[in-house]
Amino acid sequence: MGASERASAIVELDQTAVGRLSRMDSLQSQSMAKNLRERENVKLALILEALKRVEQGRYGLCLACGEPIGIGRLTVFPESRECSECGG
Numbered sequence: 666m667g668a669s670e671r672a673s674a675i676v677e678l679d680q681t682a683v684g685r686l687s688r689m690d691s692l693q694s695q696s697m698a699k700n701l702r703e704r705e706n707v708k709l710a711l712i713l714e715a716l717k718r719v720e721q722g723r724y725g726l727c728l729a730c731g732e733p734i735g736i737g738r739l740t741v742f743p744e745s746r747e748c749s750e751c752g753g
């Protein structure tokens with residue numbers, strides 16, 4: 666299959682998917698998208714806070730007990746504000 670055939674196959678699939686969306690489905694995906702955006706905003710705020718702590722030289726320290734947050738936790742949740750003991 667050439668690149669242009671693959672591209673038109675993808676377009677066809679998309680149109681079918683959109684055509685199948687009922688009004689309920691589209692309302693549901695709108696609210697899911699809204700929830701997702703809200704979660705993303707919360708995460709973004711945490712990341713911006715973490716960046717501020719980097720500037721202040723306090724990044725990686727638990728806000729509750731002041732102990733260094735484990736590197737494992739920071740690897741998974743770089744925006745962590747608390748160590749695993751304080752933050753759970």
Ligand SMILES: [Zn+2]
Pocket residue numbers: 727728729730731732747748749750751752
């Ligand atoms: Zn702590």
